[in-house]
Amino acid sequence: MQQHERKHKYRKQEEIDPLKQEETARKIAAKEAKRQQVIEDVKLSLKRRRFDRIAIENARSDIEANIRQKExxxxxxxxxxxxxxxxxxxxxxxxxxxxxxICPSIIIPKKIKYDGRTTLTINNVKYKIKNNLHIVGWGKEVVTMSSAFEKVVGKQLKRGFIVVPRKSISMMWNFPEAFPKLDSRITFVEAGMNGQPDEKTVEITQKIVNYCKRLKKRDLLIVMLSRDLDDLLCCPQNTITLKDKLRVLNRLKAANATLEEINIVRNKLSAIRGGDLARLAYPAKIITLFTSDMLAEPLEQLGGGPCVYDPKNQKALAILIKYKLVDKVSQNVRELLGESGSRKMRADAQLNEKKRYKFVQQYVIACNADAIECMAREALKxxxxxxxxxxxxxxxxxxxxxxxxxxxxxxxxxxxxxxxxxxxxxxxxxxxxxxxxxxxxxxxxxxxxxxxxxxxxxxxxxxxxxxxxxxxxxxxxxxxxxxxxxxxxxxxxxxxxxxxxxxxxxxxxxxxxxxxxxxxxxxxxKSLATDIHPEYEKAKSIYKTAFLKWRKLAEDKQSESRIVKARQTMKDAEEMKKRYAAILPERVLRExxxxxxxxxxxxxxxxxxxxxxxxxxxxxxxxxxxxxxxxxxxxxxxxxxxxxxxxxxxxxxxxxxxxxxxxxxxxxxxxxxxxxxxx
Structure with a gap:
């Protein structure tokens, strides 16, 4: 019987490249380190939120305890x-x-009414709605404003985007009045860092810009704004970066430029300020709701004027020339500021004689005058x-x-x-x-x-x-x-x-x-401030008497116990004198x-x-x-x-x-x- 020799096939072992293996291990380690960093960041964030919640609860307990003690x-x-x-x-x-x-959760239902059908009334002005409402907004106060608004209009709201400062969302859950609907159609996004815009700010604002571009003529866009939005309402033009924009604005501040001048330059560098949001959302109708401490405040200054017309001419370049900053900015910034005007869009044909957009309405939803009206009613009671x-x-x-x-x-x-x-x-x-x-x-x-x-x-x-x-x-x-x-x-x-x-x-x-x-x-x-001076003079007199007594005992070489006791009395009197001196009206006002x-x-x-x-x-x-x-x-x-x-x-x-x-x-x-x- 013929034996067939079996040929054993050996699998050729792959050659291992040490450099490639080392690079793979390094990538795995980097990914694992990044994963661990994310885990640590989440843990730290949760811990901070827990501490914030505990601090709020402790503050509430302290207030209640102080009220009881005061009673x-x-x-x-x-x-x-x-x-x-x-x-x-x-x-x-x-x-x-x-x-x-003037709390948003209280004043919004008072000033904005919905009949449950097709009519929305804002400050006695009626608007027809039918699943065509959209909300965008910036600012901490806008959290409760938008939540209260959604509770009024219900399912008529299609979608919304609200940009808020860091920690605003976690803080919101400590206050039941601020809770949005469980099935809310509003997306809340935290942005900004230490009072400055960051890449997250630009990213979410660009998303809002793209969303508003898709609005139609039948849509009604609600824009909510609160004060101090420089770190939230930020979206530089495509030709410049966020760093370019911040560098220009910081140099203007260092040169002591006025707020109006800084806003002119900021609007020119922005893709959303100076009326650009209205230009992009047209032909949709726009309603701007904001809080203000000054009814007489120019509308152009409110929230950077995202829905207020700005020609965006060469005033911005003239301001840089005035402060000798033209050579200290990038070429892209110079070219942008040198443009003769904003790119003409269809919305710019919808201006009235006051250079305001016909399709934009603005309402002060809460102001000092509202508060004073309520104060008057309480005084009558x-x-x-x-x-x-x-x-x-x-x-x-x-x-x-x-x-x-x-x-x-x-x-x-x-x-x-x-x-x-x-x-x-x-x-x-x-x-x-x-x-x-x-x-x-x-x-x-x-x-x-x-x-x-x-x-x-x-x-x-x-x-x-x-x-x-x-x-x-x-x-x-x-x-x-x-x-x-x-x-x-x-x-x-x-x-x-x-x-x-x-x-x-x-x-x-x-x-x-x-x-x-x-x-x-x-x-x-009347006597609040003047009461302190007699008590201070009395404390000075007591200290002087105690000091002279201690020195007399020391000079006469009296017993050590008497000297020690007199010295302590003097120190106590001196401490009391310092306490009164620290709260003299002229001193506390100066400091x-x-x-x-x-x-x-x-x-x-x-x-x-x-x-x-x-x-x-x-x-x-x-x-x-x-x-x-x-x-x-x-x-x-x-x-x-x-x-x-x-x-x-x-x-x-x-x-x-x-x-x-x-x-x-x-x-x-x-x-x-x-x-x-x-x-």
């Missing part, structure tokens, strides 16, 4: 103190009513007589205080027949800080029979206020309250008849936080540290604290101010009137004041408060 303290107050407490309570209720009513003056005051904090003191004193002098209606009119008609129309000045002339339990002057605006790098904790309303106290005291020295009235000021931020503090604002009245002043006196009662930690829900439309004027008789049996040129303490009504962690019993001045005396 216990208030129950122990004496009659005169309770009258002051009632004034604080009434003024706080008035300010909080104004802040609450409290039996006070409200007088709405101006919601768009402007100037520095000190100018605000001077103007408010002048207005309050003129009202009193007029009701006391010390000045005529014409004299009052002449002094108030041309105010640069708080301009009033002729009709308003004539109508506001006070008469005794209309004051009820007191007169409430309602105003608002946004005082110029800057915190330096070395500033302490402060806010425009706290500084305004302290300045008001100082100027009102000086005014009463000038016009003694004003001393027969109790005048209080309260300023609060519509955003819920005043400056860099957790307080919303502060109270101001922008007024929050220390208000936190250190009367257990912080002179600070306005909102009852809920709901800052996320609030709209930033400026500051709200109320001046309360009433004629009261004093509680101190006339003691404080013995010498009008000297401040007297009401020793029948002591109040505890707190300096840092140490509670020191001192006397609070009577502030001329008691039961109202009929006029």
């Amino acid at each position: 216990i303290r208030d129950m122990k107050k004496l009659r005169g103190e309770k009258t002051m407490l009632q004034i604080r309570k009434d003024l706080s209720a008035i300010i909080e009513a104004g802040i609450k009513c 409290l039996g006070l007589s409200p007088l709405k003056l101006n919601s768009t005051c402007s100037g520095t904090v000190e100018e605000f205080a001077q103007e408010y003191v002048k207005i309050a004193s003129l009202m009193i002098l007029a009701v006391e027949n010390k000045i005529t209606k014409l004299e009052m009119y002449e002094q108030m008609k041309e105010s640069p800080i708080c301009p009033l129309t002729d009709r308003k000045v004539w109508e506001m002339f006070p008469t005794k029979d209309k004051w009820s339990l007191g007169l409430c002057l309602l105003l608002g605006g946004r005082p110029t206020f800057n915190l330096g790098e070395n500033s302490g904790k402060s806010g425009p309303n706290q500084e305004l309250a302290l300045y008001f106290s100082l100027y009102w005291y000086m005014r009463t020295k000038q016009y003694p008849i004003l001393r027969g009235y109790t005048v209080w000021f309260l300023g609060g931020s519509s955003y819920g936080r005043d400056g860099n503090t957790s307080a919303s604002g502060a109270f101001g009245y 922008n540290n007024t929050n220390l002043f208000f936190s250190s006196i009367n257990n912080g009662d002179e600070l306005l604290q909102l009852k809920r930690e709901n800052y996320y829900m609030l709209a930033d439309v400026g500051d709200l101010h109320v001046i309360h004027i009433a004629r009261f008789q004093c509680n101190c049996s006339g003691t404080c009137h013995v010498d009008e040129d000297r401040i007297y303490a009401d020793r029948d009504y002591p109040v505890n004041r707190m300096l840092s962690a140490t509670v020191v019993p001192v006397l609070q001045y009577c502030c001329r408060v008691a039961a109202p005396k009929s006029l």
Whole structure:
């Protein structure tokens, strides 16, 4: 039998390339490292969100605990103190009513109505809708604005895109009022980093641009905007990069260019600002909804004007020439700025005589005037007589205080027949800080029979206020309250008849936080600032006496125990003197540290604290101010009137004041408060 030799076939082993294997291992390691980095970033993000949620819950618990402690303290107050407490309570209720009513979740359903069929009404203007609604928007306030809007229109909304700052979405879930619908058709995207636009900002804005390009004539586009959108509303022209745009704008800021000049250049470099969003969305109809602190603010400045016509001519290049920056920017930027005008599109043929797009309507959905209207209603409920003056005051904090003191004193002098209606009119008609129309000045002339339990002057605006790098904790309303106290005291020295009235000021931020503090604002009245100086002089005297006693004991070589005890007494007195020195009004105003002043006196009662930690829900439309004027008789049996040129303490009504962690019993001045005396 023939044996067949089996040929064993050996598989040829592949040659292993060490370099290729090393490169593969390196790629795998890089991918794994990237994966681990993503995991760590997610863990860190979740941990931060958890800490933020815990911080919010702790803040809420602290507020509730502080409210309970304050209620216990208030129950122990004496009659005169309770009258002051009632004034604080009434003024706080008035300010909080104004802040609450402009919350997007409250004001949107009031100003926007849907009949459940085909009619949408915005500020009494009707629009026909039928599954043709779209929303785009930028800003933190727009989160709650868009959610509230979707709850009104329901399934009529087809789709929406809202761009918000980082952490806005995670923070939203801590506030039930801000919750969007579970089946919401709105996509919320976080963008921007440290107040600057990033690539995510450009990416989502470009997506919105592409979406708006596909809209038809039957579509209705809702554009929602809030203030300060420079880090969110950003989409450079295709020929330049984000870095190019930021480099130009930063150099303009460094050259001290005006905000208007910077906006002209920003619009020219943008593919969405200066009316470009409207150009791209045409022929769709556009409705712009925004919050504003100034109704008189030029529409071109609102949110960068994405739906407001801008010719985008060579003004931008002229601005760079003015600041000698032409040679310091890239060639692409120079070419773009050198273009004679924007690329003509069909929408540019739809301009009216005022150079505004006919297919675009703009509405102020929330402003200071809305808040003041609600404040007036609350004042009436409290039996006070409200007088709405101006919601768009402007100037520095000190100018605000001077103007408010002048207005309050003129009202009193007029009701006391010390000045005529014409004299009052002449002094108030041309105010640069708080301009009033002729009709308003004539109508506001006070008469005794209309004051009820007191007169409430309602105003608002946004005082110029800057915190330096070395500033302490402060806010425009706290500084305004302290300045008001100082100027009102000086005014009463000038016009003694004003001393027969109790005048209080309260300023609060519509955003819920005043400056860099957790307080919303502060109270101001005549003796608020001047009370500190007598106590400071007393502390200086106590320290001087303690120092001399210690030195005397040391010189006489008395027993060591007596010297040690005297030295400790001296140190305690010195510490108390420093604490009073730190809260002298002129010092805290100079150092922008007024929050220390208000936190250190009367257990912080002179600070306005909102009852809920709901800052996320609030709209930033400026500051709200109320001046309360009433004629009261004093509680101190006339003691404080013995010498009008000297401040007297009401020793029948002591109040505890707190300096840092140490509670020191001192006397609070009577502030001329008691039961109202009929006029």
